[in-house]
Amino acid sequence: MEINSTFDIQLESFALKYLAFFAAAFLGLASCNTPEPIEISLVPYPSSLETGTDRFNLSSSTQLIIDDQGDFSEEIAFFQSMMQQAIGQKLSDKSGENIIEIRKTESSENPEAYHLKITANKMTLEAGAAEGLFYGLMTLRQLLPTGMESGEVSNDIALPELEIYDQPQYGWRAMHLDVSRHFFSMDYLRRYVDLLSLYKLNKLHLHLTDDQGWRIEIKKYPELTEQGAWRTYNEQDSICIEKSKEDPRFALEPKHIEMRDGTPYYGGYYTQEELKEFVSYAQTKHVEIVPEIDMPGHMMAAIAIYPELACNGEAAWGDLFSTPLCPVNEEVYTFVENVLTEVMDIFPSKYIHIGADEVEKKTWEESAAAQKFMKENGMQNVNELQSYFVNRVSAFLQENGKEVVVWDDAMAGGIDANLNVMYWRNWVAGVPDKAVQNGNEVILAPGDPFYFSTPNSKLFDIYNKPLLGSKFPKELTYKIKGIQACLWTETIPSEALADAMLFPNVLALAERAWSPESAQDWNSFKTRLINQLPRLDLLGVKYAYNPTTKLIPFMNVDTDLQQIGITLESEISEPTIYFTTDGTQPTTDSNLYEGEFFVKGSAEIVAAVFQDGQPTEPILRKQVDYHKAIGKSVEYHKPWNKSYPAGDAGSMTDGYRGGESYNDGIWQGFTNDLDVTVDMGEKTILNSISATFMQAAGPGVFMPEYLEVAVSNDGETFETILRIDNDIPVSEKEKVVKEFKGSLAGKEARYVKVVAPNVQRGFIFVDELVIN
Secondary structure, three states: OEEEOOHHHHHHHHHHHHHHHHHHHEOOOOOOOOOOOOEOOOOOOOOEEEEEEEEEEEEOOEEEEEEOOOOOHHHHHHHHHHHHHHHOOOOEOOOOOEEEEEEEOOOOOOOOOEEEEEOOOEEEEEEOOHHHHHHHHHHHHHHOOHHHHHOOOOOEEEEEEEEEEEOOOOOEEEEEEEOOOOOOOHHHHHHHHHHHHHOOOOEEEEEOEEOOEEOEOOOOOOHHHHOOOEEOOOHHHHHHHHHOOOOHHHOOOHHHEEEEOOEEEEEOOEOHHHHHHHHHHHHHOOOEEEEEEEEOOOOHHHHOOOHHHOOOOOOOEOOOOEOOOOOOOHHHHHHHHHHHHHHHHHOOOOEEEEEOOOOOOHHHHHOHHHHHHHHHOOOOOHHHHHHHHHHHHHHHHHHOOOEEEEEHHHHHHOOOOOOEEEEOOOOOOOHHHHHHHOOOEEEEOOHHHHEOOOOOOOHHHHHHOOOOOOOOOHHHHHHEEEEEEEOOOOOOOOHHHHHHHHOOHHHHHHHHHHOOHHHOOHHHHHHHHHHHHHHHHHOOOOOOOOOOOOEEEEEEEEOOOOEEEEEEEEOOOOOEEEEEOEOOOOOOOOEEOOOOEEEEOEEEEEEEEEEOOEEOOOOEEEEEEOOOOOOOEEEEOOOOOOOOOOOHHHHHHOOOOOOOOOOOOOOEEEOOOEEEEEEEEEEEEEEEEEEEEEEEOOOOEOOOOEEEEEEEOOOOOOEEEEEEEOOOOOOOOOOEEEEEEEEEEEEEEEEEEEEEOOOOOOEEEEEEEEEO
16 A cells, blocks of 8 residues: 655645635735725625625615616515614615615526625626525625624624626525424414525425325315314324423424313414415515425325225225325316315415325225226326326316426326426436436435435535436436425424424525536535524524534545545534544544545555544544456446446446445446456456445345355356355344455456345445455
C-alpha cells in the first residue's frame, strides 16, 4: 500500500475553495473604513448571485416606487407587512434618501423567475408574474435581520450590494402531509404553508383519506366524517402512547380527542369551508394544495361505512393491505365520481392525486363477478383490472379539466401516458426509466431519502443522493416534473414531532428542487443551514438538528495511475478528520484529511471526526483495493437483475465498493445465482479472493448459500479450489454485510470462475470481486 503525497495540490485547491466560499458568503473587505461584512445565507441558493462591497440602507425614509400594472397587489401588501415587521412602518411613495422599485417586466418563459438588484442607492425587484415577485420577496426576507420574525424592529438596516437572477430548476417542488393516520389542525397547516413558501416550495400534497381516517367533508356522504373521521385507539395510537412515556412528543394531542360515553375517540376532519379558506390562504403564498383521495386501496374508512363498495362486502385486512374498492361494481364509480366532484369544487389545483398504491387484490381474485368481468374484457390478471379502475377514474377527472397523479404501483398493469407518476418505491429500480419511456411525466419522491418519517432519512442523502439510475435515458430528462418529500404520520401524532421530522430536512429538499446543479454545494449549504436555524427558532419551529459525525466515503478509481482516490464527507460543517490506511486507530498524529487522497494496492482506511482532540463515534472503516482484476472482463453465465445493473458487466471488477444501501448504483443485484467467470487476460499467480454480499431480510435480500471459486487456463476445464459457506442465518433481521474471503494458494491461472447460489430465491447483492 502507498499514499501519494498531494499536499501542495490540495493546499492550492483548499485556498481557492476558501477564497471562493468567502467571496460568495461575505461582501466587501473589512477595514477601518468599511462596515462589517454582511453574510449571505440564502436557502435555496440562487441560480446566479454576484456581490459587491457597498450597502443599501433600508429605513423609514426609503421611497417605494411601484410599476406593476396593478398585477402585484397581494405581493405588494405582503412586502409592506414585511416592512412593518422589519422597520416598524410601511414605506411611502414620497421622495426619500434611497429607492426601492418593484416592477413588472415582460413575462419570461418561467413565471417563477425574478431579478433582484441592490446598489447603494436603489433596490430593484422585478418579475414577469406574481409568483416570481413573491419568490424575490422571500429572498429579500432572508436578507433582512432574523429578529424581524419576532417583531424586533430596526430603524436602519444595511442590505448587501448584490445582483440575483433566479428561477427554479423544477416546476414541482413539493412537501406532503398525511393527515389521515394522525390529524393536524388547520392552524398547523397554515404555518406549514408559510414555511414551505419561505423556502420556495410551491406544492403541498395533502393525503386526506386512508384506512385510518377520512378527513374531508363530503356533503353527499356525511357519514364519511361523522363516522369515518373518528376511531377508538388503534395499534398505531397504542405505539405512540407507549413511546410518549419517554418522549412527550409522541403523545396524542388532547384537542383531537373526544370522550363518548366514557370512551376516548380520536380524530377530526376539515369542513369544506375550512378547506376552501385554507386553499385561498395558500394561494396568497403561491402554494398549490394538491389533494389525494387514495383508491382503490387504502379505502377501509369508507368501506367500513359502505361495505357494498368492496367485492366481498367487508372492511378487513388481507394478506398485506386492506380490502379495496370493487372495480367491477358500478356503484363504486358512482361513489367515486360523487366524492371527486366535491373534491374538485374545493380544490382548484390543476392536479388530483388518486393514489393507486398498495392494492390488496386477493378479493378480486376470489370474486366471481370480478373474474367474469376480466374474462369478458380479455384481461389476463388482476393488475390489468387495477389499470382499468385507474384509467376509468382518470378519464372522469380529465373530462373535468384535471391532471391525475398516481403512485408508481399503478404501473403494474399498464397506464395511460398522460398520467403523472409519483416514484416512491426506490427498491424497485428502473421505475422512472419505464415511466418516461411510456410517455408519463415523473415526480421523484423515493422513500430513501425523501420519506422524512423514517430514521433512514439523512440530511446528506436528501441533498446529495442520486435520484435516477445510470441507465435513465438522458434525452427524456425533461419528463422529470420535479421532486417531493413525504411525511407519513403512522407514529407522528403531534405538531412538535412533525416539526422535528420535517426540519431542517425541508431546507435540503428546497435547495435541491430550486437551485440548478451548478449552484448546489454541500459544504456551502451546511454553513448556510446553520445560519437559518435562528429564523426557524423565532418562527416557532421545533426542529431537530443533530448532525452526525459519521463519515461518508466516496471512491475514485484511476486506472491510468492504478490507484484509488478517497474522499470523505460529513453532515457537520468544517469537520476535523484524521485517518490511517493500515487499519490502526487514528490519532491527532495520524494523517490530517485535507481533501481527496490516493492509495495503491490494498488499504484498510480508518477515519474519524475529531472533537477536542479525540475521535468521535462512529469510526469509519473502509477496505480499499486496487487489485489484479480491476478492469478485467467478466462473463455472466446467468444475468443480473435489470433493475439493479450497477455498472453492468464491469461492475464487479471496477474497484468500487458498495455503501450502506443496495440501490446506491454500486451493488449489483441477482435473482438468479451469481455465476461469472473473470478473464485475467493472461496466466496470473492468484493469492486470494474476496466478495462482499449484503443481507436485508425485510425487502428480501439474502446471503448466498456459499461462495465457490474454480480456476482454469483454457476457460473450459475448471478446478475447484475454494468454497466458503455462509454463516448468516435467514432469520437475521438486521442488515448485514459479509465478506467471503479465502486463499487461492498461489495458483497460476487465467480464468477465475465464481459461483454463489441464490437458495432463498430473493435477491443477492455483490459489490466487487477482489482478486490478488
